[in-house]
Amino acid sequence: MSEELGVQTKRSEDFSKWYLEVVRKGGFIDQRSPAKGFDVIMPWGYAIWQLIQEKFNVLLKEDGTHNTYFPMVIPERLLKKEEDHLEGFKAETMMITDAGGEKLEEKLAVRPTSETIMYHMFNLWIRSHTDLPMKVNQWCNIVRYDTKMTKPFIRGREFLWSEGHTAHATEEGAKAQVDNVVKKMYQKMYDDFAMSKLLLERPKSDTFAGANFSVVFDTLMQDGKVVQGPGTHMLGQNFSKPFDIKFTDQDGKEKFVWQTSWGITTRQIGALIMHHGDDKGAVLPPEIAPYQVVIVPILFKGKEKMVEDKTKGIKKSLEEDGLRVHLDDRPQSAGFKFNEWELKGVPLRIEIGPKDVENEELTIVTRLGKKDVLKDIDKVKEILADIQKELSHRSEKFLLDSIKDVKTLEELKKRAEEGGFFRGNWCGSGECEGWIKSESGGAEVRGTLYGKEEKPFGNCIYCGKDAKHVVYMAKAY
Ligand SMILES: [Zn+2]
Missing domain, CATH: 3.30.930.10 (Bira Bifunctional Protein; Domain 2)
Structure with a gap:
């Protein structure tokens, strides 16, 4: 390419x-x-x-x-x-x-x-x-x-x-x-x-x-x-x-x-x-990553065999632990491989060089940027679970922080540029719905919370009449 x-x-x-x-x-x-x-x-x-x-x-x-x-x-x-x-x-x-x-x-x-x-x-x-x-x-x-x-x-x-x-x-x-x-x-x-x-x-x-x-x-x-x-x-x-x-x-x-x-x-x-995703590429949650772990051997002349044997052994034991693991033994440089797997979003990589073999250690780097040296291979599974949890927490915080209440169309219009969900009152008419989207610069009525009725906290943000629903508005793809 x-x-x-x-x-x-x-x-x-x-x-x-x-x-x-x-x-x-x-x-x-x-x-x-x-x-x-x-x-x-x-x-x-x-x-x-x-x-x-x-x-x-x-x-x-x-x-x-x-x-x-x-x-x-x-x-x-x-x-x-x-x-x-x-x-x-x-x-x-x-x-x-x-x-x-x-x-x-x-x-x-x-x-x-x-x-x-x-x-x-x-x-x-x-x-x-x-x-x-x-x-x-x-x-x-x-x-x-x-x-x-x-x-x-x-x-x-x-x-x-x-x-x-x-x-x-x-x-x-x-x-x-x-x-x-x-x-x-x-x-x-x-x-x-x-x-x-x-x-x-x-x-x-x-x-x-x-x-x-x-x-x-x-x-x-x-x-x-x-x-x-x-x-x-x-x-x-x-x-x-x-x-x-x-x-x-x-x-x-x-x-x-x-x-x-x-x-x-x-x-x-x-x-x-x-x-x-982040500026390096995709970030895949471990549960949905085709490879959860990629092993990259760091080869030095004369010590290839010991590293290769070790990487194969690690792959096998992680697979026995039920993980999806890939051993990247292509001829490209380690740096090239690191970038590529980061771009693809693999949650965790293991780097193994002669030193790691001698010290019976694993160097791991997570896709969230955490670097560590492990003595115990069983830890890998725990770290993956932590990544999954951290991504969930981030996602939840991002959502909750993004929901803002708006009382008027002016307010919606002003803030629509920021993005996020806007919570407001709506009378239920299709006409108002259409105006809300066109007058706010594209924030549309996405709907009401399913199975959880919320009490309006004001009048319809477009026509000012009694509101029937609390709706969530956002710009959408
Ligand atoms: Zn209305």
Whole structure:
């Protein structure tokens, strides 16, 4: 590669440029693919995605949700069955009009999400209350031909995700599923990401197309803007009616099912980098780092063998301890390797030279900058746990410090530049919501705290009428 090694831009100079350098030079993703917005996920980025899959699959299993696979093309007539859904996705759906050199009789949509094709099948599969709840997930790609600016991982035209879809006999059953997904499954993932978030119920205008309500994880990036994490949607009976998904209940009556859908995407990888990274590159929490430890041998002429033997032994014993370890025995200099693994965000490196072998010691350097000499290899696991904890604490402090109360639009306008979350009062009208965003210079209503009602502390910050909700506002990606 001819371009300069290492990250040349500081976050404080140009956050966006810093991010683009980190994701490409760190081997996460490359946006130089021939079709704009259809990016190439590179090995290091994909390894993180595989870890997310591995961890989430365990949670799916505990939840009783089964993995499946549905086709990527959806006949246009299915998309049209639920009006709000069609309206919400029309602008960004890619349509296939020709195949085999001929015009298709019916256009095929490349899935922008899979509710419609899945529920076509749910209609065939669900007959009785004994078939419920039905819970499926699929890991797949999604295409949304967004015309806005693209950004690797954060806003691409194709991304990977997990989409869970469930059908229940009662509304309570569906609501309990939403709670379980949000409070147990995605919360566990966020613990692993060492990311604090606001759990928000979206305003009507930004509810998933076809849902009664949507709950999202909103996380603040270091530039003060928000990235939306996983979303969970209470679909009610909005799909079961047009798709005619009915079951015979215990009382012998035919009823429509209640449904939920939820998803976590590769966007999360971008959020991890923008949330935790520093001027040297990415900083990965140990729980989600493909390599938690990298061992770099420091070689001196005539003493190579003793160092090599030692590094292999250390790798083996750390792996036996259940850690993900890489031994970097490439010919490059140690300094080059240090920089590269720092850029990739590996939480801990071990340096082993002849002196360390003789003294039976390990020199360790954490990605948070702590250097130490260890006598006991078992300590490595503890240090990784400390890094995870420290990143979580930092994230929590960052979030709490960033929430500011605003009473007037003027105040919001003035402070929106600082970034962060702004807590204010809102009357609930869509009109005010629109004005708040345009008049504040882009801070939008992100939603109300999910499951925790807050009492307004003033009037609507736009119209001055009685406020119905305390809302959180922020600029967002
Ligand atoms: Zn208002």
